[in-house]
Amino acid sequence: MTVKQVREIDRVVIRFAGDSGDGMQLTGDRFTAETASFGNDLSTLPNFPAEIRAPAGTMPGVSSFQLHFANYDILTPGDAPDVLVAMNPAALRANAGDLPKGATIIVDTADFTSRALKKAGYESNPLEDGSLSAYKVHTVDLSGITMEALTPFGLSRKEASRSKNMFALGLVSWMYGRSIDGTVNFLEEKFAGKENIRDANIAALRAGWNYGETTEDFAVRYEVKPAALPSGTYRNITGNLALSYGMIAAAKQSGLPLFLGSYPITPASDILHELSKHKRFGVRTFQAEDEVAAIGAALGASFGGALGVTTTSGPGVALKGETVGLAVSLELPLVLVDVQRGGPSTGMPTKTEQADLLQVLYGRNGESPVPVVAASSPSDCFDAAIEAVRIAVTYRTPVVLLSDGYLANGSEPWHIPDVDTLPAIAPGFATEPNHQADGDEKPAEFWPYLRDPQTLARPWAVPGTAGLEHRVGGIEKLDGAGSISYDPANHDRMVRLRQAKVDGIAGIPDLDVDDPNGDAQLLVLGWGSTYGPIGAAVRRARRAGHSIAQAHLRHLNPMPANTGEVLRSYDRVLVPEMNLGQLALLLRGRYLVDVVSYNRVRGLPFKAEELADVIMEEVGSL
Amino acid sequence: MSGAATSEERARTGARAGQPVSASTDIGMPGLRDVPATDAPQNKKDFTSDQEVRWCPGCGDYAVLASVQGFLPDLGLARENIVFVSGIGCSSRFPYYMNTYGMHSIHGRAPAIATGLAASRPDLSVWVVTGDGDALSIGGNHLIHALRRNVNMTILLFNNRIYGLTKGQYSPTSEQGKVTKSTPMGSLESPFNPVSLALGAEATFVARTIDSDRAHLTSVLSAAAAHRGTSLVEIYQNCNIFNDGAFEILKNEDSRDEVLIRLEQGEPVRFGAEGQYGVRRDPASGGFEVGPSDDPNLVVHDATDDDPTQAFGLSRLADPGTLARSPIGIFRQVDRPAYGDLMAEQLDEAVAAKGDGDLGALLRGSDTWTVG
Numbered sequence A: 001m002t003v004k005q006v007r008e009i010d011r012v013v014i015r016f017a018g019d020s021g022d023g024m025q026l027t028g029d030r031f032t033a034e035t036a037s038f039g040n041d042l043s044t045l046p047n048f049p050a051e052i053r054a055p056a057g058t059m060p061g062v063s064s065f066q067l068h069f070a071n072y073d074i075l076t077p078g079d080a081p082d083v084l085v086a087m088n089p090a091a092l093r094a095n096a097g098d099l100p101k102g103a104t105i106i107v108d109t110a111d112f113t114s115r116a117l118k119k120a121g122y123e124s125n126p127l128e129d130g131s132l133s134a135y136k137v138h139t140v141d142l143s144g145i146t147m148e149a150l151t152p153f154g155l156s157r158k159e160a161s162r163s164k165n166m167f168a169l170g171l172v173s174w175m176y177g178r179s180i181d182g183t184v185n186f187l188e189e190k191f192a193g194k195e196n197i198r199d200a201n202i203a204a205l206r207a208g209w210n211y212g213e214t215t216e217d218f219a220v221r222y223e224v225k226p227a228a229l230p231s232g233t234y235r236n237i238t239g240n241l242a243l244s245y246g247m248i249a250a251a252k253q254s255g256l257p258l259f260l261g262s263y264p265i266t267p268a269s270d271i272l273h274e275l276s277k278h279k280r281f282g283v284r285t286f287q288a289e290d291e292v293a294a295i296g297a298a299l300g301a302s303f304g305g306a307l308g309v310t311t312t313s314g315p316g317v318a319l320k321g322e323t324v325g326l327a328v329s330l331e332l333p334l335v336l337v338d339v340q341r342g343g344p345s346t347g348m349p350t351k352t353e354q355a356d357l358l359q360v361l362y363g364r365n366g367e368s369p370v371p372v373v374a375a376s377s378p379s380d381c382f383d384a385a386i387e388a389v390r391i392a393v394t395y396r397t398p399v400v401l402l403s404d405g406y407l408a409n410g411s412e413p414w415h416i417p418d419v420d421t422l423p424a425i426a427p428g429f430a431t432e433p434n435h436q437a438d439g440d441e442k443p444a445e446f447w448p449y450l451r452d453p454q455t456l457a458r459p460w461a462v463p464g465t466a467g468l469e470h471r472v473g474g475i476e477k478l479d480g481a482g483s484i485s486y487d488p489a490n491h492d493r494m495v496r497l498r499q500a501k502v503d504g505i506a507g508i509p510d511l512d513v514d515d516p517n518g519d520a521q522l523l524v525l526g527w528g529s530t531y532g533p534i535g536a537a538v539r540r541a542r543r544a545g546h547s548i549a550q551a552h553l554r555h556l557n558p559m560p561a562n563t564g565e566v567l568r569s570y571d572r573v574l575v576p577e578m579n580l581g582q583l584a585l586l587l588r589g590r591y592l593v594d595v596v597s598y599n600r601v602r603g604l605p606f607k608a609e610e611l612a613d614v615i616m617e618e619v620g621s622l
Numbered sequence B: 001m002s003g004a005a006t007s008e009e010r011a012r013t014g015a016r017a018g019q020p021v022s023a024s025t026d027i028g029m030p031g032l033r034d035v036p037a038t039d040a041p042q043n044k045k046d047f048t049s050d051q052e053v054r055w056c057p058g059c060g061d062y063a064v065l066a067s068v069q070g071f072l073p074d075l076g077l078a079r080e081n082i083v084f085v086s087g088i089g090c091s092s093r094f095p096y097y098m099n100t101y102g103m104h105s106i107h108g109r110a111p112a113i114a115t116g117l118a119a120s121r122p123d124l125s126v127w128v129v130t131g132d133g134d135a136l137s138i139g140g141n142h143l144i145h146a147l148r149r150n151v152n153m154t155i156l157l158f159n160n161r162i163y164g165l166t167k168g169q170y171s172p173t174s175e176q177g178k179v180t181k182s183t184p185m186g187s188l189e190s191p192f193n194p195v196s197l198a199l200g201a202e203a204t205f206v207a208r209t210i211d212s213d214r215a216h217l218t219s220v221l222s223a224a225a226a227h228r229g230t231s232l233v234e235i236y237q238n239c240n241i242f243n244d245g246a247f248e249i250l251k252n253e254d255s256r257d258e259v260l261i262r263l264e265q266g267e268p269v270r271f272g273a274e275g276q277y278g279v280r281r282d283p284a285s286g287g288f289e290v291g292p293s294d295d296p297n298l299v300v301h302d303a304t305d306d307d308p309t310q311a312f313g314l315s316r317l318a319d320p321g322t323l324a325r326s327p328i329g330i331f332r333q334v335d336r337p338a339y340g341d342l343m344a345e346q347l348d349e350a351v352a353a354k355g356d357g358d359l360g361a362l363l364r365g366s367d368t369w370t371v372g
């Protein structure tokens, strides 16, 4: 056996690509899990078509999973893959354009027939025509070797070839010195009761590993040492999972039973799936007949004293708008989670975008202020969920929590919090009458709209509380007493009170600016999932010798109190967004600052290199 | 014991299949099983809020409000555990006039909102007040799914066959050819029969009554409240402003006995001023038809029959235009586990199987690594 050379590197971006049916997401997930437990910092970007099984072998059917891992803290899934694993011609063609010169390609040659090449849109065989000469290409008959390795299991050709993703995983695991034990355990659990399939997959995985070990084609192994992250216990987590856990934690911290009303929609459905598993925590999940019923049931549960939550994506937000307006009028806690995707209309269901900001802020009739919180990374979805619940419960208001397709499915290591350090959330239900009728000595009436003078929140009196029977509704209410009122001055007062309540939300930290040199003239300001790419781009620009300030908004409504002051203290403010300038519009309108917008809506997160170029161009022109 | 068996057993305490059903019979109150009772005497005034009632003088809604306020004290429930939820429309102002908890929500959505409330609070008696436009047009989807799920609540569907609050457009129950502001040459659509619709939507309790017949209204409401699951009560309600007399033939002393069919549990279906008509099934086609009351093959009404065929057949007797031969009473009353009960059982089962949730363990999961 050849002695293999081991080369140490600090980071790798690897992309697995194949047909939708090739199991690329699973392969990526497993490699991520192995990499996470090895202790690297990492960030992932799954990218798949909306169709469940697009025609096999075609470009639209290609599904991929990109993983960036490093021995230091990283912020993005990486701009361009150093390694591409391509399971067929279409996967090669769909991804080769993203590869920098010198990148490694591992390609399954089994399917490079003239028919398959034509289906993928190749005129000639790229493995033979020299078009890949800029890359290090490893041609491996992955399917063939897998099938051969699985002969003892007596599987059909089709069944056996299905394990080729495990062979590829084994090979790549060998290349980067990842253990495959976790995946063996995973397969044992997944295929418990189907011994033959289980054993075949494990055999394919080991065969892939051994192939790397023995074949001359792979002469080098790479080592990426664990990252020096702050001490603590970590796990890998996706945004949808972190968001689900955040809701369960917030329910516990508030002592309110969690009620989720939801209608299946990509990319939010996994939150419904996840929360449905946690009935032991008293979580009730209701799969409604439509988006409207989903939020309606959540609001009904809130009226009854539950923590009402509804999860959806952009099109669902449009349908829920009227009920959000009702919740604004009822002044009841409710959290609407919008996992944004490419729009308008059905748009690009599996791709990311952040173009719902104006919709959630203004997409309702009347003056209808709603607090908005946006998560900035997959693991941040946990904290953002708790913050959304804190505001909803404390201020008796619907709150929108924004995530997006990139955060939802992307993953990163999460420093698991100590549950004792999670913030407490006090529902403070009303238990006593609060208003003294003329001539009475002590309060004997309950006024549902008599506000807390500090927070302007109204009392939350839940059914079952004797003496506090009251009626609420979408019709304008008399300030205090809460009875129906069409009085012009009262309406003006109520509109302003609801606005003042949201504007006055306390506990929102000042906008924190990272400006290491303290002499930056350019501020780069973002919100939501652009946090990672902006951070990585700013690092690059700083490494190139520029002074750059960076800040990121978590609260989009209300914004931190010092936002205007921060914006005005820089010569130029650059706002990159995956929309056509929605935050920029708000900042210009509210603070009269002429911010510079940078916008891309490609359904994919920004690339650090591209943003770094934009930043350096702005700095250069100052 | 499995959860389902427990539920069935619970659902059956009180009301047994095959037992005659009428409000005068003590059938128990499984629908209100988990709602706290009160010993304090209650009267109609206790259920009357301080809000001025603002329906048009003469509106049929007044009679229904008075009946509900009058009959609720008989249930002996803690008033604070009663909630009325409504949508939008004239009848949907109802909750404001009830001195209970209440929510006047948005158009068509009351069944959905009440579903969340009832499924998470089994200790509440939940009532939905809706109209023909609210429930059958804009909210049709929510209505059919609430019925299918069998959420424990009672839906009062005020059917006046017109849009009142928006000043007189035709509704989904208006007769075809209806001339209204929006249909000056007559409406083009066939109306819904709400009872047929509810039966088709797998409802477990379906009844119809009339605003002006207080005794009948009260008896149907009692049975609806007692039922565990979703009860749908269609109430023929006169809108004297925009559709006056819509139910006149069913109310007028001169005509009503000839055209109104009163369903009585366990009795052959007969009607007519002299009881001269009866409903039978055509042996060849299986269809329901009216014949002489001395026909030996008259159908015997059984609301508790699991098979909804007969209930549906009876619902089709009404003329979709004039409503002649409209049956009133309880069409269907069968046991099926209520949605909220099943939901609660799954929670209990999950805890029984693995214990209460441990947040720390959940967050840690199974794949962790430690730094430092």
Ligand code: SF4
Binding pocket: B054, B055, B056, B058, B059, B060, B061, B090, B091, B160, B164, B165, B238, B239, B240, B241, B242
């Ligand atoms: S418009 Fe008709 S239904 Fe509405 S309150 Fe007046 S009479 Fe009653």
